[in-house]
Amino acid sequence: xxxxxxxxxxxxxxxxxxxxxxxxxxxxxxxxxxxxxxxxxxxxxxxxxxxxxxxxxxxxxxxxxxxxxxxxxxxxxxxxxxxxxxxxxxxxxxxxxxxxxxxxxxxxxxxxxxxxxxxxxxxxxxxxxxxxxxxxxxxxxxxxxxxxxxxxxxxxxxxxxxxxxxxxxxxxxxxxxxxxxxxxxxxxxxxxxxxxxxxxxxxxxxxxxxxxxxxxxxxxxxxxxxxxxxxxxxxxxxxxxxxxxxxxxxxxxxxxxxxxxxxxxxxxxxxxxxxxxxxxxxxxxxxxxxxxxxxxxxxxx
Numbered sequence: 001x002x003x004x005x006x007x008x009x010x011x012x013x014x015x016x017x018x019x020x021x022x023x024x025x026x027x028x029x030x031x032x033x034x035x036x037x038x039x040x041x042x043x044x045x046x047x048x049x050x051x052x053x054x055x056x057x058x059x060x061x062x063x064x065x066x067x068x069x070x071x072x073x074x075x076x077x078x079x080x081x082x083x084x085x086x087x088x089x090x091x092x093x094x095x096x097x098x099x100x101x102x103x104x105x106x107x108x109x110x111x112x113x114x115x116x117x118x119x120x121x122x123x124x125x126x127x128x129x130x131x132x133x134x135x136x137x138x139x140x141x142x143x144x145x146x147x148x149x150x151x152x153x154x155x156x157x158x159x160x161x162x163x164x165x166x167x168x169x170x171x172x173x174x175x176x177x178x179x180x181x182x183x184x185x186x187x188x189x190x191x192x193x194x195x196x197x198x199x200x201x202x203x204x205x206x207x208x209x210x211x212x213x214x215x216x217x218x219x220x221x222x223x224x225x226x227x228x229x230x231x232x233x234x235x236x237x238x239x240x241x242x243x244x245x246x247x248x249x250x251x252x253x254x255x256x257x258x259x260x261x262x263x264x265x266x267x268x269x270x271x272x273x274x275x276x277x278x279x280x281x282x283x284x285x286x287x288x289x290x291x292x293x294x295x296x297x298x299x300x301x
Contacts, residue, residue, distance in 0.1 A: 005113030009201050010290060016205015025206065033203035037105060041199055043169035044192035045108055046128075049121045050173035051181075058248035062122050065238075065252050066099075066130025069231055070138060073099035076230070080222050089273040090219045092146035096268050097281045098226050100135055101258035103127040104166070105204060106286070109197035110258070114297035115250050122251035128170045131261065136160045139264060147271030207262055209283045213276035223260070223281050228292045232257035236299065250300040257296045259285035 019025050053059065077098060081091040101107065104127045111123040140152040161167055180186070213220065235256045239249040265282035269275040 005109070005197065006290075006294065008197065009110065009113065012198060012201040013205040013208065013286070013290075016202045017208045017210075020206050020208070030203045030206035033199050033206070034105070037196060037200045037203065039165050040192055041196035042104060042108070042166040044189045045120070045196050046124050046166055046169040047173050047177055048186075048189040048193045049117070050124055050170060051177045051179045053121045053125075058122070058244070058246070059125060061242075061244065062125045062248055062252055063129035065235060065256070066126055066134060068238075069130075069235065069256055070099040070134055072231060072234060073226065076226055081219075084218050084222065086219055087274070088146055090216065090277055092142055093265075093268045093274045093278045093281065094219060094223050094226075095142050096139060096264045096273075097260035097278060097285075098223050098231070100131055100139060100261040100264040101227065101255065102204070102261045102286070103131040103255045103258050105200040105262065106289075107255050107258050109201060110293060111251055111254055113197075114294060115247065115254060115300075119247040119251040119254075122248045123255055124170065126252060126255040128167055130255075132164065132167060133161065135261070135264065136164075139267065143267060143271055143273075147273055204262065204286060207282075208286060209279040210287070211276060211279060211283070213274075213280050216274065216277045216280070219274075219277055220280050220284070223277075224285055224288060227260055227281075227285060228257060228288055232296055236296075250297075253300050254293065254296055257289070257293055259289040 016030075019029075074095065077091065077094045080086075081094065086094075103123065107123050107127055108120060112120045136157050140157065144151045181189070232253050236253045239245075239253060260281045262282055265278040268278035
């Protein structure tokens with residue numbers, strides 16, 4: 001475990017939160033940082049690390065597990081929502097934010113910090129073939145079902161996928177990028193990908209909202225319990241039963257344990273689906289994950 005990197009993450013989150021509270025940055029600062037990370041840092045990290053992957057059964061497992069987590073999430077949320085008598089918008093937020101974790105902006109740097117650089121390519125596979133595809137399919141369906149949007153067509157979904165910069169980088173990394181690119185290209189990728197941690201984590205800190213929705217404590221507690229503890233515990237149990245060990249299995253558990261995806265929370269808020277609950281799930285989930293993620297890293301190792 002890279003303690004220095006974890007301390008840096010904590011510091012950047014605190015600085016970002018403080019900057020927002022003190023209004024030191026423009027309101028759109030987080031959006032600009034996110035765009036920089038999305039269009040430059042994330043593709044660079046993918047092009048840098050993914051070409052070294054050797055195709056194996058582990059790769060298939062990494063790509064499939066996020067969809068299994070989606071199924072487990074829905075299977076748990078539906079009866080919980082009935083038991084707690086949740087409103088439709090609260091159920092929608094849980095269906096969005098529980099299966100979808102922050103597996104890129106926080107997932108990449110924290111996987112590298114907690115598990116080491118060799119585990120990072122597996123985090124990329126989990127994020128791109130799992131979280132991203134789930135967001136552009138299941139996520140859009142939930143928004144259409146509960147937020148009043150028109151049902152997304154397969155063509156529209158496919159268009160979103162093929163235009164997503166990290167996904168384009170993933171295809172290039174798998175098909176055309178050599179394991180050892182020319183030194184000039186390699187140096188550029190290293191410098192850009194190394195900025196991912198400070199840029200992405202600072203942007204997360206700028207967007208943190210720690211407002212406790214007192215009338216929605218039950219769905220908040222249920223969502224965080226599922227996201228940070230129950231689902232990664234189920235995946236850890238699955239990896240143990242499969243006798244799957246090593247960087248791939250460790251990355252799968254850690255990515256499953258990532259806090260709710262900021263984009264999923266933002267989409268719920270923009271569609272007026274229990275905005276207080278969505279913001280609290282992302283905010284408190286991010287803070288609490290700084291305790292639970294190191295524990296999961298220790299358990300897997």
